[in-house]
Amino acid sequence: MSAPRTPPWPLVALFTAGYLAPYLLPTTVGRLDSGLALTATQAGAIGSALLLSSATAGFLLASRVERTGPRTLARLGLALAVLGYGGAALTAFVPAVVAGAVIGGFGSGTITAVAASGIAAQRDPHRVTTLGLFGVSGLAGALYLTIPHLGPGHGLPLAAIALTALAVLPLTGRLSGRTTPARTAVTPGRLPRPRAGLLLAAAMTCWSLAQNSLWGVSGRIGLDQAHLSEATVGAVFAVALGAGLVGVVGAAALGQRLGRAAPIGAGTALIAGCVALSASATDLPAFAAGEISWNLLYPVVLSYVIGLAASLDPRGRWAVLVGSAASLGTAAGPLAGSVLAGRAGFPAMGTLLGTGLLLVAVPMTAVALRAARRTLPVVQLPVESPAAPAQHCYETASPNSYASTSAI
Numbered sequence: 001m002s003a004p005r006t007p008p009w010p011l012v013a014l015f016t017a018g019y020l021a022p023y024l025l026p027t028t029v030g031r032l033d034s035g036l037a038l039t040a041t042q043a044g045a046i047g048s049a050l051l052l053s054s055a056t057a058g059f060l061l062a063s064r065v066e067r068t069g070p071r072t073l074a075r076l077g078l079a080l081a082v083l084g085y086g087g088a089a090l091t092a093f094v095p096a097v098v099a100g101a102v103i104g105g106f107g108s109g110t111i112t113a114v115a116a117s118g119i120a121a122q123r124d125p126h127r128v129t130t131l132g133l134f135g136v137s138g139l140a141g142a143l144y145l146t147i148p149h150l151g152p153g154h155g156l157p158l159a160a161i162a163l164t165a166l167a168v169l170p171l172t173g174r175l176s177g178r179t180t181p182a183r184t185a186v187t188p189g190r191l192p193r194p195r196a197g198l199l200l201a202a203a204m205t206c207w208s209l210a211q212n213s214l215w216g217v218s219g220r221i222g223l224d225q226a227h228l229s230e231a232t233v234g235a236v237f238a239v240a241l242g243a244g245l246v247g248v249v250g251a252a253a254l255g256q257r258l259g260r261a262a263p264i265g266a267g268t269a270l271i272a273g274c275v276a277l278s279a280s281a282t283d284l285p286a287f288a289a290g291e292i293s294w295n296l297l298y299p300v301v302l303s304y305v306i307g308l309a310a311s312l313d314p315r316g317r318w319a320v321l322v323g324s325a326a327s328l329g330t331a332a333g334p335l336a337g338s339v340l341a342g343r344a345g346f347p348a349m350g351t352l353l354g355t356g357l358l359l360v361a362v363p364m365t366a367v368a369l370r371a372a373r374r375t376l377p378v379v380q381l382p383v384e385s386p387a388a389p390a391q392h393c394y395e396t397a398s399p400n401s402y403a404s405t406s407a408i
Helices: 010-022 024-033 041-063 069-087 094-120 125-149 155-172 195-217 218-225 232-255 261-279 283-310 317-344 347-374
Strands: none
Touching: 010 024, 010 041, 010 069, 010 094, 010 125, 024 041, 024 069, 024 195, 024 218, 024 317, 041 094, 041 218, 041 232, 041 317, 069 094, 069 155, 094 125, 094 155, 094 195, 094 283, 094 317, 125 155, 125 283, 155 283, 195 218, 195 261, 195 283, 195 317, 195 347, 218 232, 218 261, 218 283, 232 283, 261 283, 261 347, 283 317, 283 347, 317 347
């Protein structure tokens, strides 16, 4: 059996809905700070609680997506996202906002777990990942341009996440009851390559922590240190995420021509410089240069890391676990960034985070190099009849949709 020629759009939509909350983190935390009269540290703590809940869902569901079925879990996650984020957007009672953020975060983690498992089951996980990153970057960029013009208050970014989840919900009808990978080489109960997977997961926690420590306070850097308006900061973020779209297209076009080690190692080193530049910005040109170049590189490296995790286990368990480990770092990011900025200042924080990224690039590159030398054997599976759609990651109208595919 060969992989689907048509891109798995339900998985791309789930990826977009699941990752939207981290992408909107700066405006979400910033508006919690201003709209609810919370301190910056308190707002950052709520953002961290949201993302920690998302990571928890990933860890709990890493080995259960195949058993429970992607359709059921996707609908559960989307429903939790709608209820949690929607409820938090409609109230100014801080405990209710916190509860809604935690519930919504668990929903986001559930959605991304389903998406990661399904993407790992594809013939070309890197291609599907780049499509998902393209979707979430484009949507987040549009929201950064729109939200500042819709009025004040903490509810707008939360409502946007809830409405996105609601819009994706009908697409779950094309997901199946079970996930059968297009390529399999391991027994269901055992995780292959445990040392490489654990090292990558640990490195991704630090990688994500460093970047999201800055991302969580980027809005404050623009407002307080660079003395920009909210609309200007939002425009910079939108352009930066637009640059991320360019990066995603470039990563898709490049495919595996350079392998994974070079994009991950060199890309992370370049990101470290962008982080330091953005954190030290005192005017619009420096702030825009740091944010735009950073967001250009971030999805490129992330797409290769997700592809690397998927290559370690075609059943998607390492993809989910590495993604959840990254969510742990993301969860600690807003609070860590707020604490570091408050005690050391933004420039010193950027220097520390950049140094950490340079250090963590070493083990990530080592895992990529080792994985390149060890390739899991591919087992061809028989073509299933359309009468048994539960065997596919997503349902198709005819068996002809299964054909070979190449990178964009």
